[in-house]
Amino acid sequence: MxxxxxxxxxxxxxxxxxxxxxxxxxxxxxxxxxxxxxxxSDCSHIVFPGQGAASECMINIDKNLDIVEFxxxxxxxxxxxxxxxxxxxxxxxxxxxxxxxxxxxxGKVLSIKRKMNSNLKVPHMGWNKVKQESKHPLWGxxxxxxxxxxxxxxxxxxxxxxxxLSTTNYDLDFAxxxxxxxxxxxxxxxxxxxxxxxxxxENFINWNxxx
Amino acid sequence: MSLYKRIIPCLxxxxxxxxxxxxxxxxxxxxxxxxxxxxxxxxxxxxxxxLDITATHEARKTIIETVEKVACEVFIPLTVGGGVSNYSxxxxxxxxxxxxxxxxxxxxxxxxLINQVTDKIGRQCIVAAIDVKQNKNNSNWTVxxxxxxxxxxxxxxxxxxxxCDRGAGEILLTSMDRDGTKKxxxxxxxxxISSAVSIPVIASGGAGTLEHLRDAVVxxxxxxxxxxxxxxYSIYSIQEAKEYxxxxxxxxxx
Numbered sequence: 393m394x395x396x397x398x399x400x401x402x403x404x405x406x407x408x409x410x411x412x413x414x415x416x417x418x419x420x421x422x423x424x425x426x427x428x429x430x431x432x433s434d435c436s437h438i439v440f441p442g443q444g445a446a447s448e449c450m451i452n453i454d455k456n457l458d459i460v461e462f463x464x465x466x467x468x469x470x471x472x473x474x475x476x477x478x479x480x481x482x483x484x485x486x487x488x489x490x491x492x493x494x495x496x497x498x499g500k501v502l503s504i505k506r507k508m509n510s511n512l513k514v515p516h517m518g519w520n521k522v523k524q525e526s527k528h529p530l531w532g533x534x535x536x537x538x539x540x541x542x543x544x545x546x547x548x549x550x551x552x553x554x555x556x557l558s559t560t561n562y563d564l565d566f567a568x569x570x571x572x573x574x575x576x577x578x579x580x581x582x583x584x585x586x587x588x589x590x591x592x593x594e595n596f597i598n599w600n601x602x603x
Numbered sequence: 604m605s606l607y608k609r610i611i612p613c614l615x616x617x618x619x620x621x622x623x624x625x626x627x628x629x630x631x632x633x634x635x636x637x638x639x640x641x642x643x644x645x646x647x648x649x650x651x652x653x654l655d656i657t658a659t660h661e662a663r664k665t666i667i668e669t670v671e672k673v674a675c676e677v678f679i680p681l682t683v684g685g686g687v688s689n690y691s692x693x694x695x696x697x698x699x700x701x702x703x704x705x706x707x708x709x710x711x712x713x714x715x716l717i718n719q720v721t722d723k724i725g726r727q728c729i730v731a732a733i734d735v736k737q738n739k740n741n742s743n744w745t746v747x748x749x750x751x752x753x754x755x756x757x758x759x760x761x762x763x764x765x766x767c768d769r770g771a772g773e774i775l776l777t778s779m780d781r782d783g784t785k786k787x788x789x790x791x792x793x794x795x796i797s798s799a800v801s802i803p804v805i806a807s808g809g810a811g812t813l814e815h816l817r818d819a820v821v822x823x824x825x826x827x828x829x830x831x832x833x834x835x836y837s838i839y840s841i842q843e844a845k846e847y848x849x850x851x852x853x854x855x856x857x
Contacts, residue, residue: 408700411675443725513803513826515727515772518606519649519856539607539856541680543727562606584702586644586679 393420394597397435399477400425401442401452409441409474412583416594427456432465437597440466441583442476446485446493446501446546449476453494463494466575470601472593473577478570479548481577487546497570497577499550507547508563515545522558522568522580528603530557530569530576532595538588540580542568547579574601607854608820609649609827610844611682611805612834614639615656619665622656623835633835636669640677643834646841648679649856652705652829655685667699674700682730684775693720697728705775707732708748711755714769721770730805731771735759735792736779744792751779759792760799767800774800775829778808785811785832793823805829813839813847820853 485501684705803826
């Protein structure tokens with residue numbers, strides 16, 4: 393049984409994540425879209441989806457939530473960041489004019505266009521393989537190298553390699569998922585990744601936050 | 604390494620049902636969109652495209668309901684197009700559960716619509732659809748609107764570049780000369796447009812065999828192929844298409 397809160401800060405595609413979670417939830421579980429700190433305190437699991445630019449995302453979090461309190465709450469229960477919900481956990485993003493992020497994971501958010509072969513199509517949009525670099529409850533019943541759906545123009549580069557949960561190759565290998573304690577975050581979209589995506593969401597719901 | 608090539612079945616939807624037919628054959632009911640989309644997902648479709656062919660404004664509301672229903676059951680990217688004319692049409696489709704919205708004639712009438720939408724919600728949501736025909740005299744391609752009924756003065760190469768610069772996330776390129784012929788995609792056209800833009804190009808119009816699908820990506824440099832009839836009439840399954848492409852050196856998700 394889980395009571396899941398999906399953080400809505402006004403710019404995510406929260407509905408598709410909500411629909412996918414509803415598909416895998418059991419009868420006794422609930423899912424709520426919210427931006428209230430009370431809801432985040434009360435729930436058992438937090439999902440943080442997101443699209444858009446990091447700077448706007450930070451502005452919106454700041455506007456809707458007390459960042460100090462927010463960081464405290466999300467250190468206490470299973471947390472899943474998706475796409476921008478991964479990038480915003482880092483120290484700094486070079487998107488737009490550059491923006492400080494939540495600094496929960498050490499590292500930067502870099503532009504695909506600047507770092508990789510200039511002939512590559514950006515955004516990195518489509519299905520790609522996810523190589524599991526660490527054992528983790530999220531990977532339950534998901535084959536190593538399974539395909540997930542990506543849409544992004546920036547990627548994360550963590551300072552500490554031990555935070556890398558998976559890597560994916562797009563001209564070069566980049567971290568496609570990171571983790572630390574109760575926090576897991578993925579660059580791809582499990583809510584759009586068919587059977588394997590739903591399985592990952594199900595694994596998250598069943599996760600108690602311990603590794 | 605380049606990305607895995609996508610295969611996208613395209614469904615015509617009218618009044619909440621999938622329909623099929625050509626201009627020569629009466630349009631017939633081909634099932635419930637949710638069931639058809641589910642089947643394509645299970646067969647390994649990388650995305651699903653819905654084209655709303657409803658003619659009247661009133662009936663168009665049903666596409667929203669259809670998208671809502673499909674989005675609750677099918678968890679792969681969903682593109683919806685057909686008659687999208689303004690910003691609120693785009694938002695309505697996205698909030699119903701579409702991941703991408705295809706814009707065609709409205710972008711020709713008001714190119715700023717592309718900037719307006721992508722500035723606010725990001726370029727990944729917008730597929731710029733271009734219908735083109737080759738000129739008899741100079742071999743260039745000209746853009747057509749309103750389902751191919753109206754010709755413009757716009758050159759396809761320039762238009763693709765402009766749409767990309769304005770923020771479109773992908774180009775859905777349909778050759779009207781090839782559409783429905785099953786003679787294969789227009790590879791010269793695909794090559795030309797793929798070289799013009801830095802965003803993915805989806806090939807459409809002319810798929811008749813599995814070889815055609817492969818040629819579109821290998822020769823035409825397309826990033827994805829869209830096909831309707833070869834999948835609807837079960838001439839080939841999506842799985843067969845992917846196995847064929849893999850056997851012939853194309854990276855696909857299997």
